[in-house]
Amino acid sequence: xxxxxxxxxxxxxxxxxxxxxxxxxxxxxxxxxxxxxxxxxxxxxxxxxxxxxxxxxxxxxxxxxxxxxxxxxxxxxxxxxxxxxxxxxxxxxxxxxxxxxxxxxxxxxxxxxxxxxxxxxxxxxxxxxxxxxxxxxxxxxxxxxxxxxxxxxxxxxxxxxxxxxxxxxxxxxxxxxxxxxxxxxxxxxxxxxxxxxxxxxxxxxxxxxxxxxxxxxxxxxxxxxxxxxxxxxxxxxxxxxxxxxxxxxxxxxxxxxxxxxxxxxxxxxxxxxxxxxxxxxxxxxxxxxxxxxxxxxxxxxxxxxxxxxxxxxxxxxxxxxxxxxxxxxxxxxxxxxxxxxxxxxxxxxxxxxxxxxxxxxxxxxxxxxxxxxxxxxxxxxxxxxxxxxxxxxxxxxxxxxxxxxxxxxxxxxxxxxxxxxxxxxxxxxxxxxxxxxxxxxxxxxxxxxxxxxxxxxxxxxxxxxxxxxxxxxxxxxxxxxxxxxxxxxxxxxxxxxxxxxxxxxxxxxxxxxxxxxxxxxxxxxxxxxxxxxxxxxxxxxxxxxxxxxx
RNA sequence: GACCCCGUAGCUCAGUUGGAUAGAGCAACGGCCUUCUAAGCCGUAGGUCGCGCGUUCGAAUCGCGCCGGGGUCGCCA
Numbered sequence: 038x039x040x041x042x043x044x045x046x047x048x049x050x051x052x053x054x055x056x057x058x059x060x061x062x063x064x065x066x067x068x069x070x071x072x073x074x075x076x077x078x079x080x081x082x083x084x085x086x087x088x089x090x091x092x093x094x095x096x097x098x099x100x101x102x103x104x105x106x107x108x109x110x111x112x113x114x115x116x117x118x119x120x121x122x123x124x125x126x127x128x129x130x131x132x133x134x135x136x137x138x139x140x141x142x143x144x145x146x147x148x149x150x151x152x153x154x155x156x157x158x159x160x161x162x163x164x165x166x167x168x169x170x171x172x173x174x175x176x177x178x179x180x181x182x183x184x185x186x187x188x189x190x191x192x193x194x195x196x197x198x199x200x201x202x203x204x205x206x207x208x209x210x211x212x213x214x215x216x217x218x219x220x221x222x223x224x225x226x227x228x229x230x231x232x233x234x235x236x237x238x239x240x241x242x243x244x245x246x247x248x249x250x251x252x253x254x255x256x257x258x259x260x261x262x263x264x265x266x267x268x269x270x271x272x273x274x275x276x277x278x279x280x281x282x283x284x285x286x287x288x289x290x291x292x293x294x295x296x297x298x299x300x301x302x303x304x305x306x307x308x309x310x311x312x313x314x315x316x317x318x319x320x321x322x323x324x325x326x327x328x329x330x331x332x333x334x335x336x337x338x339x340x341x342x343x344x345x346x347x348x349x350x351x352x353x354x355x356x357x358x359x360x361x362x363x364x365x366x367x368x369x370x371x372x373x374x375x376x377x378x379x380x381x382x383x384x385x386x387x388x389x390x391x392x393x394x395x396x397x398x399x400x401x402x403x404x405x406x407x408x409x410x411x412x413x414x415x416x417x418x419x420x421x422x423x424x425x426x427x428x429x430x431x432x433x434x435x436x437x438x439x440x441x442x443x444x445x446x447x448x449x450x451x452x453x454x455x456x457x458x459x460x461x462x463x464x465x466x467x468x469x470x471x472x473x474x475x476x477x478x479x480x481x482x483x484x485x486x487x488x489x490x491x492x493x494x495x496x497x498x499x500x501x502x503x504x505x506x507x508x509x510x511x512x513x514x515x516x517x518x519x520x521x522x523x524x525x526x527x528x529x530x531x532x533x534x535x536x537x538x539x540x541x542x543x544x545x546x547x548x549x550x551x552x553x554x555x556x557x558x559x560x561x562x563x564x565x566x567x568x569x570x571x572x573x574x575x576x577x578x579x580x581x582x583x584x585x586x587x
Numbered sequence: 588g589a590c591c592c593c594g595u596a597g598c599u600c601a602g603u604u605g606g607a608u609a610g611a612g613c614a615a616c617g618g619c620c621u622u623c624u625a626a627g628c629c630g631u632a633g634g635u636c637g638c639g640c641g642u643u644c645g646a647a648u649c650g651c652g653c654c655g656g657g658g659u660c661g662c663c664a
Contacts, residue, residue, distance in 0.1 A: 062604080064604090064606075065603090066607080067602090067606090067607080068607070068608075071607070075606085080606090080644065080645085083644075084644090090644075114607075115606085115607050116606090116607080116644060117644085118607070198664080201663095201664085202663070203663080203664070319662055321662095330589085333662095334661085334662045336662085337662040341662085343663085344663075348664090369657085369658055369659075370659070370664090371659090371664080372591055372592085372658075372659055373590085373591085373659050373660055376590095396591080396592075398593075398657075399658075439600080439601090440599090440600070440601090443591095444593065444600080445593065445656090445658090447599070449598095452599090459612090459613070459626080460626095461612065463626055464612085464626075467624080467626050468627090470624070470626090471623090471624050471626095474623070474624050475624085477623090478624095479623070517603095528600095529603080532602090532611085535611075536611090539611085542627055542628065545623085545624095545627080545628085546619095546628045549622075549623070551623050552623095565623095586624085587626065
């Protein structure tokens with residue numbers, strides 16, 4: 038539609054000699070009365086040319102050569118907008134494309150097969166995934182899908198660390214719980230993980246090994262505790278991600294950066310560039326030389342690196358592995374680390390512009406009208422598993438994806454539980470199920486069948502107001518997907534799907550599909566099939582099921 | 588104190604690169620099922636877009652300054 042007008046209006050501007058003065062833009066007006074597309078080009082020209090914008094608009098309209106089969110009206114409105122209205126046929130003709138592309142309708146190819154990576158979740162195996170991780174899982178997985186739909190070859194990656202302090206604490210906590218099974222008076226470490234899950238893991242160990250760990254050297258028993266706890270927690274993490282329909286392609290272990298010498302290489306490179314120095318027994322990154330406010334420690338005086346060093350090395354690896362687009366999905370608590378990593382990456386010769394960081398704000402849970410305080414150390418947090426148990430995976434995903442990444446998400450557990458039938462996700466799913474039901478009825482009792490060749494359908498017969506509104510929306514799908522992908526904003530799609538469902542419900546209310554006139558029935562049925570395709574494809578990108586019946 | 592996110596209807600939130608009369612869901616009120624799914628549809632009501640100044644043909648959107656909520660500033664990740 039825009040392309041069509043861009044050519045014609047562009048030609049008109051050329052005839053008038055205005056073409057190189059301004060950029061030609063079209064927008065979809067918010068109001069129906071203002072047509073299908075509008076351009077402000079006359080207003081933009083007003084200043085450089087020094088004429089009244091309405092007069093310029095008049096000239097442009099006069100110079101246009103449009104086919105009345107496609108464009109039914111051109112008008113000048115307000116301060117100088119030029120509004121265009123297309124014929125119903127212009128839209129309905131394009132419905133055949135939706136039928137032809139089917140499950141692929143909405144795919145575009147801006148990515149052209151380039152490699153992209155989305156890193157998300159990346160929680161270390163020290164406990165069950167939280168609700169916040171759930172938001173990240175939904176966002177990351179959907180961003181990956183969006184990039185796939187726009188032509189990228191996408192890798193979903195999970196980066197984790199099973200070494201270091203956190204894992205030591207995990208091992209100590211597990212061992213303490215294990216010992217408590219034999220002697221309740223054994224003390225629990227002050228900074229240990231309090232969660233009930235540790236106790237369960239300790240019991241597992243007891244079942245498998247009896248009291249064997251009591252008599253072995255502590256170092257050895259800690260090793261066993263860590264291995265068992267890590268394995269158990271990772272299994273649980275993967276299981277809950279699977280419940281949400283999320284599957285990572287790669288699990289990248291931070292350890293491999295050490296064993297392969299990548300960490301040392303990075304340190305050497307920083308030193309050789311004069312960007313690292315020793316002070317008080319630690320190695321510092323001269324971040325101030327990279328435009329940041331203060332220098333940062335990259336290797337502690339204990340000899341252990343801080344998180345920054347492996348993070349920088351890891352990102353360099355992402356570049357070396359050939360990813361041209363690198364998306365990091367982080368929670369708001371990681372904001373502070375980003376500048377350091379990007380600066381480090383840049384200093385080592387990689388283009389930080391290729392890294393796009395998506396920050397999502399926290400999820401707060403409301404229970405009985407009060408905020409649930411959550412801490413991984415304390416036992417009172419609600420896990421992602423709990424949430425899925427409460428409201429179901431579809432609702433969890435949809436809710437997490439409905440909101441812009443940057444907004445704080447308030448999740449009222451009572452409301453989600455009580456009113457789960459009124460969840461917005463049901464509205465969209467219901468439209469899909471309703472269409473499936475109509476299609477079943479049509480092909481059975483109704484005796485209406487769609488022809489093999491979509492061009493045999495007379496789409497001119499679905500030109501009623503509700504039908505045209507629906508048609509226009511459906512045709513926007515590829516643009517919505519591409520826009521959400523380019524902006525890395527998942528929430529645009531749920532908003533769009535709600536609109537589609539609404540337009541469909543109205544159409545359904547206004548028109549009976551299976552009617553005696555065979556041509557009309559066929560055209561309406563085709564419109565239903567197109568709607569179903571868009572809903573199914575859209576829900577697929579969201580990772581939400583598209584039910585045949587409800 | 589510095590930096591990041593947010594502030595839009597009673598509540599939860601949309602609002603595309605600045606566009607014309609700011610939208611949806613929930614909650615409230617009133618209608619619509621002998622016909623393909625009423626988990627639906629139609630209507631009513633609800634707003635100084637946190638406040639002020641500026642930029643311009645035009646601001647919820649951009650800039651500056653305040654106010655309010657959340658977050659981050661570690662040799663934790």
